Amino acid sequence: MxxxxxxxxxxxxxxxxxxxxxxxxxxxxxxxxxxxxxxxxxxxxxxxxxxxxxxxxxxxxxxxxxxxxxxxxxxxxxxxxxxVPAGYRQAPPVTRMATGYWWNGFGYERTRRDALMDQKWRIRWKDPxxxxxxxxxxxxxxxxxxxxxxxxxxxxxxxxxxxxxxxxxxxxxxxxxxxxxxxxxxxxxxxxxxxxxxxxxRPSSAMALAERVEELIAQRADVTNVQAAEIRRIERDLHDGAQARLVGLGLSLATAEKLMETDPERAKALMKEARAGATASLTELRELVRGINPPVLSDRGLVDALRALALDSPLDVTVEADLPHRPDPPVESALYFAVAELLSNAVKHAGATRVRISLARRETGIRIEVEDDGHGGARVRDGGGLAGLRRRLAVFDGTLEIDSPAGGPTRATLEVPCASS
Known part of the structure; x- marks a missing residue:
């Protein structure tokens, strides 16, 4: 029965x-x-x-x-x-290049609106x-x-x-x-x-290859933008900070040199100010270098750099690491700044009090989880910080997944394929 x-x-x-x-x-x-x-x-x-x-x-x-x-x-x-993978052509992010033109994955347009309209029709009707x-x-x-x-x-x-x-x-x-x-x-x-x-x-090998080429083109545009933005930041910091202090230092020393014979006391005071300015300039240059690549990251590796970052954070941050070997320096730098941005988001937007960072080695790469006890609701939105972070990791074929239900917690998972150095 x-x-x-x-x-x-x-x-x-x-x-x-x-x-x-x-x-x-x-x-x-x-x-x-x-x-x-x-x-x-x-x-x-x-x-x-x-x-x-x-x-x-x-x-x-x-x-x-x-x-x-x-x-x-x-x-x-x-x-x-x-x-069965769909294999449909996905719309790449519309990115403004350093030349001022907008790249939509197919060509360059003068305005963002033109780039979006052109992309919409090309994606739909020229998809293999x-x-x-x-x-x-x-x-x-x-x-x-x-x-x-x-x-x-x-x-x-x-x-x-x-x-x-x-x-x-x-x-x-x-x-x-x-x-x-x-x-x-x-x-x-x-x-x-x-x-x-x-x-x-299922997508043919030619379609998969075309999709990969488009992805690499979008990644190249992202890298170009990141490099241009970083150069502008360094120029701005040097111009507004160390350069201005060094100009003032030169003027103070020139004045002290003239006053050495007629007013030694005033000359000594100016030299003390110049020494203080030189110390401040050195501090600013060190901060600038640390923003490019923290010394602790170069000297002691990713795990210790994240622990130092946790000590500087206003949140209660714990770091759990199972990483026997260091990854390559470019991967280390990308992961470090990705975690730093996630910590910054937890402080500014999530209302979190505690954060747990776990690093583990996988067969093909490194997996990092960043979990906070904030109110949740984080989403990857076009043009947002998380979308930019995902694109920067994609340069290394890395991924970023966000699990953030309303009410929390928020868990960000980063995976980057790499070999140990």
Whole structure:
């Protein structure tokens, strides 16, 4: 009895899935059939009898191809656990270059609005995945869609044959055969959708390569912007800080030199001021160098640099580290400043009191988790600090994932593939 119930459940689940596959697979052929029927109804003498169906077929196919493919991916992932990558071209961030032009992943525009509009249309209509989706919509009805039609067709034959006495014995035989077919093939009729989707819907190697090239172009633009911003910051700090102090120091020494013979006391006072100015200038230069690359990071590595950062933080920060070897210096610097920015966000925006930083070595790289007890709600928004941080890590093929439900806690996970030095 238990086996009978299990078998009946399999038949029921299989029948519903087969109906879903048949509905999705035959949607676009239904549009074609409707267009043909429209042309036949208008008649051969009507000059629009051929144009309207053609337009309907083209527009309907283009409009429905991507939703059909997305639905198939969703069904395959839900029923079998097989994830078929979409491979659609993603819109890269619109970035302002050092030249003043805006880069949208395809070309340069003078304004951000023009860059966004151009990007929108290019992404949608010049995506190589469009041809793949159109091919799939032509293959699906002839393969998995056709097989999935067997259970609903058998059920329809059973209803017509067994429910109507007008057809007599042949009708009842056809109805019984249809019922038997529907029951027998229901557990299996939906299964061809998985191999068909894997074969025809996954991105080709050329598409994957094109996507990688676009990603590298966007990363190059980010690196260019970061370098330009860093140069401007260094110039500003030198001009407003150390340079101004050194100019004042030179003037004080020149004045002291002139007063050495006539007013020694005044000259001594000016020399004391000059010495204080030299000390302040040295301090500012050290701070500037520390902003470029902290000495503790170069001397003692990432773990000790983060511990020093934790000591300087106003929050209660704990650092847990399982990092037996140091990564390469560029990776160390990127991770250090990423954690520093996350700590700054916890202080400024999260209202946190405690932060836990954990570092661990993985087979392919380094994983860092930064968790605070703030109020949560952090999101990666275009143009925001977290989006910029994610792009800077992407230069190293790194990732940043944010888990921040309302009410907290917020957990940021950084992973960067790298080898130990």
């Amino acid at each position: 238990r086996q009978l119930g299990t078998w009946a459940a399999r038949v029921g689940v299989g029948f519903s899935r087969a109906c879903a596959v048949a509905a999705v697979g035959m949607l676009i052929p239904a549009v074609w059939a409707a267009a043909t029927a429209l042309g036949v109804r208008w008649g051969p003498g009507n000059p629009w009898s051929w144009l309207a169906p053609v337009v309907l077929v083209v527009v309907g196919t283009l409009a429905l191809s991507r939703p059909v493919c997305r639905t198939v991916r969703h069904l395959v992932a839900r029923w079998t656990g097989t994830v 995945a469009n041809l793949r989706d159109l091919r799939f919509t032509a293959v699906l009805p002839l393969t998995a869609g056709l097989v999935a039609c067997l259970p609903p067709a058998g059920a329809a034959a059973a209803v017509l044959g067994l429910g109507l006495d007008a057809w007599g014995t042949p009708g009842r035989l056809a109805g019984a055969l249809g019922l038997l077919t529907a029951v027998a093939v229901s557990p299996y009729a939906w299964r061809p959708i998985e191999p068909v989707a894997v074969r025809f819907l």
